[in-house]
Amino acid sequence: MGALVWDPEGRVLLVRTTKWRGLWGVPGGKVEWGETLTAAALREFWEETGLRLRDVRYAQTQEAVLSPEFHKPAHMILVDFFARTDDPGVTPNEEIEEWAWVPLGEAAGYSLNTVTRTLVELALRQGEA
Template structure:
């Protein structure tokens, strides 16, 4: 029984944010983990860490930005997506947020970044989850 329990695997909770800067543009990032596609900053939730604390930490670590006006967006699930560099099962907890500056300080995970007009973001080669998040953002903004 102990061997079976040791082999159990569970989905990994992650947080990410579509971040809007003071210019009204949104931040897109390209990481090596998503095989060349673009997404939003974010990452894994640590044990004992609240979702908002994890979101603030991940964005600070990846792009050096502090978040304001954090608000819930949606939840998505990624199960063994071939766009991700390895087999994984993620629960993607997505937020909308703002920041008061646009000077990005990328860490080693960020290969490239761009501040883009929200409508233009859909022209980027996005991972499917970021595409859904941006579409929701545009619906809510224009709704």
């Protein structure tokens, strides 16, 4: 579960984490027992970035089976969201090595992991802003 999030200036947040072998992606993580997908997105984003989200809406579902981009063998079902934040001040946790707020049209120029690349491409096709 992850989210592509826009700030008040219309930029999206990309992060480089320890889990994706130096590739850029979006914050996200696992759903806890008894937690809804939306609640998990809100919690994970807060834990990893210190950001509060609003206007969280479903974007897509993806499957990643033994992706060589991920730091360990895993079979993941990824539920992706689009969302917004009112405060772009990132307070990263230990998983985030680097972050950047970038215009959506420039996001594809980053070394994105495959699952994030499909999320960015979806946002571009749908004219998200």
